[in-house]
Amino acid sequence: MTSLRMRIAVLLILSIAAVVGLATLAAMLALQPPSQDGNLQATISEIRTLMKVASLDRQTVADVGVQVDPKPASGQLDNGESEHLTNAARVAGLDTDIRVTPGPQSLEVTASIRLPDGRWLVTVLPSNRPPPGGAYVFAGWIFLILIGSAVVSLFAATKITMPLRIIDNAVSSVGPNGELGLVPEIGPAEVRATAQALNRLSRHLKVAIESRMRLVAAAGHDLRTPMTRMRLRAEFITDDEERSKWLSDLNELDQIADSAISLVREEVNQDTLEAVSLDLLIREIVTSVQQAGYAAETGLLKRATVRAGPIALRRALTNLIVNAATHGDGARVSVTANGMSAIVTVEDDGPGIPEDLMVHVFEPFFRVDAARRKTFPGAGLGMAIAREIIARFSGTVELTNRRPNGLLQTIIVPLAI
Numbered sequence: 001m002t003s004l005r006m007r008i009a010v011l012l013i014l015s016i017a018a019v020v021g022l023a024t025l026a027a028m029l030a031l032q033p034p035s036q037d038g039n040l041q042a043t044i045s046e047i048r049t050l051m052k053v054a055s056l057d058r059q060t061v062a063d064v065g066v067q068v069d070p071k072p073a074s075g076q077l078d079n080g081e082s083e084h085l086t087n088a089a090r091v092a093g094l095d096t097d098i099r100v101t102p103g104p105q106s107l108e109v110t111a112s113i114r115l116p117d118g119r120w121l122v123t124v125l126p127s128n129r130p131p132p133g134g135a136y137v138f139a140g141w142i143f144l145i146l147i148g149s150a151v152v153s154l155f156a157a158t159k160i161t162m163p164l165r166i167i168d169n170a171v172s173s174v175g176p177n178g179e180l181g182l183v184p185e186i187g188p189a190e191v192r193a194t195a196q197a198l199n200r201l202s203r204h205l206k207v208a209i210e211s212r213m214r215l216v217a218a219a220g221h222d223l224r225t226p227m228t229r230m231r232l233r234a235e236f237i238t239d240d241e242e243r244s245k246w247l248s249d250l251n252e253l254d255q256i257a258d259s260a261i262s263l264v265r266e267e268v269n270q271d272t273l274e275a276v277s278l279d280l281l282i283r284e285i286v287t288s289v290q291q292a293g294y295a296a297e298t299g300l301l302k303r304a305t306v307r308a309g310p311i312a313l314r315r316a317l318t319n320l321i322v323n324a325a326t327h328g329d330g331a332r333v334s335v336t337a338n339g340m341s342a343i344v345t346v347e348d349d350g351p352g353i354p355e356d357l358m359v360h361v362f363e364p365f366f367r368v369d370a371a372r373r374k375t376f377p378g379a380g381l382g383m384a385i386a387r388e389i390i391a392r393f394s395g396t397v398e399l400t401n402r403r404p405n406g407l408l409q410t411i412i413v414p415l416a417i
């Protein structure tokens with residue numbers, strides 16, 4: 001019971017149940033039922049009168065529906081009630097025997113009262129017992145209180161926590177570019193103030209991210225001019241080996257600048273979404289990766305259509321497949337679907353990524369220690385760009401090392417509806 005809504009609901013249910021319980025107790029104490037003793041005295045005095053009249057005038061008692069029989073009334077004897085009435089009669093000075101059997105109606109009993117001549121006066125009296133089914137009525141009363149208070153409390157708790165849920169939804173819908181959706185500034189004053197603060201924070205964050213992006217793009221762009229000059233000068237280096245080292249370093253710098261600019265472009269440019277056949281796209285990418293001279297092959301390619309920007313999605317998947325082909329010595333790519341999502345798996349038999357570095361590979365410019373293996377030129381931006389793009393289409397990229405070696409990259413994107 002961690003949610004505020006449930007806590008408020010339970011608190012309200014307990015409060016309502018306690019108030020109703022106390023009010024019921026107070027009402028029961030204030031509105032006393034007629035005393036049992038008073039009823040008993042009235043019954044005994046009625047019996048005394050009947051016995052008296054019966055001893056004087058049989059006809060009169062017969063006229064009021066009371067029979068005088070040689071035997072008591074038949075039926076299941078209520079021992080407790082019989083003893084109780086007989087004792088009460090004796091205390092009141094009546095030397096008789098009273099037998100109680102069930103009456104013609106549910107709240108009545110038949111009393112057979114022994115007369116001094118040995119015959120029995122059979123009459124119907126009101127029952128002293130509480131009406132049957134009292135326990136059910138009480139249980140129903142408690143049940144109604146609990147159900148009623150639960151409904152009212154849940155409704156109240158939902159109403160009270162509604163603004164908080166709106167804020168929660170807005171905050172958890174942070175876009176892949178870190179942008180926070182506009183939080184509605186409604187509800188009680190405290191909630192409105194929180195929403196306003198979140199909206200302010202979101203605006204500041206947006207400005208900060210945009211200026212960082214502009215900086216990266218400008219740096220990448222401005223590097224181009226001095227690099228072109230350096231390339232020109234490098235061409236004049238006479239030592240062949242030295243010249244080719246300079247040119248290869250300059251090429252790598254070029255690639256880094258390009259990737260930095262394209263990362264910014266991915267964050268800024270948002271191409272329009274359309275239905276993309278993932279199986280066809282993968283076949284095309286693998287063919288072009290093969291034509292570029294890399295080792296790549298397709299496995300199972302099930303039909304799967306997703307909603308995405310085709311150019312960006314192609315770039316993302318190409319980055320991951322090229323990684324498996326270069327860093328992992330060869331890529332195997334399959335497409336499957338599981339009802340809700342399309343699943344692309346990219347497998348290789350390379351060295352994989354050390355578990356402790358796994359969390360960093362999506363960071364821009366991160367490259368696993370190149371000294372351990374043969375190196376491939378690259379900026380360390382391929383995976384950052386790929387994840388950025390796939391997250392924009394509500395997808396995820398997961399990496400796991402394979403046994404005994406290799407890397408499994410799993411890309412999950414919701415199927416188009």
Ligand SMILES: Nc1ncnc2c1ncn2[C@@H]1O[C@H](COP(=O)(O)OP(=O)(O)OP(=O)(O)O)[C@@H](O)[C@H]1O
Pocket residue numbers: 259319323324325327328348350351352353361366367368369377378379380381382383384407
């Ligand atoms: N399939 C893989 N097997 C082993 N290591 C990998 C694999 N994929 C990525 N890596 C490691 O993760 C690092 C980051 O990959 P990323 O694609 O971001 O950069 P890159 O390939 O080095 O450069 P580029 O920006 O040209 O793609 C790589 O340098 C590599 O060390």
Ligand SMILES: [Mg+2]
Pocket residue numbers: 319322323378381382383
């Ligand atoms: Mg790469």
